[in-house]
Amino acid sequence: MMDIARSSRAFLRRSTTGVRARLTILATLLSAVALACAGGLMLLVLHQSLLNSADAATSTRAGELAATLRTESIAGLDASSLTTSKDIDAIQIIEAGGRVVAATPGDRTTPITRPLRAGxxxxxxGATIGDDPTEYRATAVGVATSRGTVTVAVAAAEGPITEVVLTVAILFASVFPLVLVLLAAATWFFVGRTLRPVERIRSEVAVITSSDLSKRVSEPHTGDEVDRLAGTMNAMLQRLQTANEAQLRFVGDASHELRSPLVTLVGLLDLARTRGESINYATIDSILHPEAIRLQMMVDDLLxxxxxxxxxxxxxxxxVDVDDIVADEAARLRRLGTVSVVVHIDAVQVSGDRDKLVRAVRNVADNALRHAHSAIEIGLRSDAGSRSCTITIDDDGDGIPHDDRQRVLDRFVRLDPDRRRSSGGTGLGLAIVDEIVRAHGGAVTIGVARIGGASVTMSIPAECDDVDEASVDRD
Known part of the structure; x- marks a missing residue:
């Protein structure tokens, strides 16, 4: 029994907490309030209309009697003028002393109202006559006659009016619940049909796992909010799939890159341990230390x-004095003595992170150095109109094919997979440059250099001012 009770409570909780149930309950409650207000207003209007109709009938008869009394006095009244009709239930002619001198049959004893002044x-x-509990809606008029002032009172019973209003109220009370039931059923049905695509989307998303993000939810193509929800959901799944693939590729590439120096280090250490021999300085200087430095740099890049x-x-x-950064990097390349370096620099200051900008310029310069045959050109230009500066590093190497110019900014991308990793080239250098430049609000573009190879341009749209308009050429 307890299990049945718990199951019943759980079913009721699920049935009343869903969007479909909440919308149905809300629509029904709002409709009930609207119907109650409309019904009450209609009853008030009906009651007032019936009272106005009764007042019009009693006022008309009272006016006719008053006109007769003014000209002919009470003696001029005939029996027909004191008869009742469907709108008139009682008539009294009351003297100034309060005595009823003429009335419809049965209404002669007690006046329905006190005497009124002429005019x-x-x-x-709610007027009554004597002990009779019947309530009347009456019009009383004071009339001056040749025998003195009299009061004409013409009344209509309020009972029939109340009965009509009660009948309509009972009709409303009988019909409105049926209308609410039909409205609730229609709301439940149509909301269910509307939410059916949402439930289908939910069930389809529920079976999508992180191991397979290639599935998509079905789009109803109705052009409504549900259709846009499905489109947004598919776009999100596409982004998740792309991010997941990039993450898996990143982890795989990082594991592959880290394995090479680790295998070298572990192999030499294991060889020394099994033979019981110490590692000589030449091995440390030529293999262990470069591989350890390479491993350290790679971990820093990954971080x-x-x-x-x-x-x-x-x-x-x-x-930051960008011209100093570029000049220092050009000096470093010259000290290496492997290629000729030509520099064209404008004096430029920007608001940025000096260490990050140094790293970006060095990564691009090292990349140019690895691919240059004999020459590198470095340029720094300031554009006061666009409030930006550009750093361009060209080499006279083989260049980068057009289809690969954007791809080389991705992580672990090498266009020459056979080149020696010991010389660098983990495929992270330009990716880090792109991240640093974008963090400064700029962009990296790759094109063809004037001297034949690749041209890498870093645009920094930070606050950039010409300190000295004269360009400095350092050959």
């Missing part, structure tokens, strides 16, 4: 990208 008029509601994915690259902004 005055009154409307009586930067992970933070960028989580909440963007944090920037410690200050006024």
């Amino acid at each position: 005055s008029r009154a409307t009586l509601d 930067i990208l992970a933070r960028a994915d989580e909440r963007g690259i944090p920037l410690r902004r200050s006024v």
Whole structure:
């Protein structure tokens, strides 16, 4: 029994907490309130209309009697003028002393109202005659006659009026619940039909798992909110699938990149442990230390990208002399002595993170150095009109094919997979550059260099001012 009671309560809770049930209950309650207000207003209007009709009938008869009394006095009244009709139930002619001198049969004993002054008029509601409990709606008029002032009172019984109003009220009370039941059933049916696509979307989403995000929900193509919900859901699933694939690819690429230096380090250490020999300095200097540095740099790069994915690259902004950064990087490339370096620099200051900008310029410069045959050109230009500056690094290498120019900004992308990893080239350098530049509100574009190779341009739309309009060429 307790299980049945719990099941019943659970069923009722589910039945009354759904959107369909809540909308049905709300629509029914609002309709009930509207019908009650409309019914009450109609009853008031009906009651007042019937009272006005009764007042019109009694006022007309009272006016006719008053006109007769003014000209002919009470003696001029005939029996027909004191007869009742469907709208008139009682007539009294009352003297100034309060005595009823003429009336419809049965209404001669007690006056329905007190005598009125000549020319005055009154409307009586709920008036009674003697001990008779019948209530009347009456019109009383004071009339001056040749025998003195009399009061003409013409009354209509309120009972029939009340009966009509009660009959209509009972009719409303009988019909309105039926209307509410029909309305609730219609609301339940149509809301259910409206929400059916939503339930279908819910059931389809419920079977989609993180291991398979390729499924999509069906779109009703009705152009309404449900159709837009399905479209939004499919767009979200597409983004989740793309992000999941990128994450899996990122993890796989990172594992592959980290395995190479770790295999080298572990292999040499294991060899030294099994042979019981120490590792000589030449091995440390030529293999272990470069691989450890490479591993450290790769972990740092992965950490930067992970933070960028989580909440963007944090920037410690200050006024940065970009020309100093570019000049220092050009000097470093010259000291390496492997290629010639030509620099064209405008004196520029921006609001940015100096360390991040240094890293971005160095990554692009290292990438140019790996691919250049004999020359690199570095340019820094300020555009006062667009409040931006551009850093361009060109090389005379083989360049980047047009279809791959955007792809090289992705992570772990190498156009030359056979080149030695010991020289760098994890496929993270340009991805980090793109993250840093976008964090500053800029963009990275790749094109064809004037000297034949690839041209990487970093646009920084931060506050950028010309400090010295004269360009400085350092050859």
